[in-house]
Amino acid sequence: MNKFKVWRRLEIGTGKPDLKDINISDWAKDLLKKVKYSKTKKTLDLVKITPKEMGLTEDYPTTKQIYDKVKELGLELCPAEVGPILRDQYRDQALYEWLYIGMEPITDARGYPYVFRLYCDDGGWSLYSYIASVGRPWFSDNRTVFLVSKSLKFRPFDPSAKQKKPNKKHILDVTKKVVITKTFTLNGTFTEEELKELIK
Numbered sequence: 001m002n003k004f005k006v007w008r009r010l011e012i013g014t015g016k017p018d019l020k021d022i023n024i025s026d027w028a029k030d031l032l033k034k035v036k037y038s039k040t041k042k043t044l045d046l047v048k049i050t051p052k053e054m055g056l057t058e059d060y061p062t063t064k065q066i067y068d069k070v071k072e073l074g075l076e077l078c079p080a081e082v083g084p085i086l087r088d089q090y091r092d093q094a095l096y097e098w099l100y101i102g103m104e105p106i107t108d109a110r111g112y113p114y115v116f117r118l119y120c121d122d123g124g125w126s127l128y129s130y131i132a133s134v135g136r137p138w139f140s141d142n143r144t145v146f147l148v149s150k151s152l153k154f155r156p157f158d159p160s161a162k163q164k165k166p167n168k169k170h171i172l173d174v175t176k177k178v179v180i181t182k183t184f185t186l187n188g189t190f191t192e193e194e195l196k197e198l199i200k
Helices: 024-031 065-073 082-089 194-197
Strands: 008-012 041-051 098-102 113-121 125-130 145-149 168-174 178-185
Touching: 008 082, 024 125, 041 082, 041 113, 082 098, 082 113, 082 125
Parallel strands: 098 145
Antiparallel strands: 008 041, 041 145, 098 113, 113 125, 168 178
């Protein structure tokens, strides 16, 4: 089972953050104009993870590859407001750390898709942006923030496990002699003969 350690809990729904002492790039300022802030208070569980730690082996995985892997692992993209709110609250950020926000990209005034990224150096805390088009390459060690779903429970199929009653059944589907399992909710059960027919 994949379990992700919560790196930080972030409260949203408390209004716009105070970014007066934050260095904000012009492109990030453009994105901030389009951020919608939740009106309902809610606490988000965040995970900080790199593409390499997610299991991607490419040196420069693309935005699409990373986001597809996020879905596969059961993680979720952050709402855009996480960028500025986390920037306001993450004052203990390590020097020279780049932290990317895994979010649905926002299209800037020029038509390019961007996500937020946070930085810290001797000059203080900064809020920048990063172009995140579908084919845009990322470094495999880019630390990126995603949401940990409250219902995150991913369990790979165990072929030795017995089917449980009353109605959760594994249907076998064979493609190129590889057995893939899919779980469906059914009212009945399969006989041994019916299963043999499915995997012919």
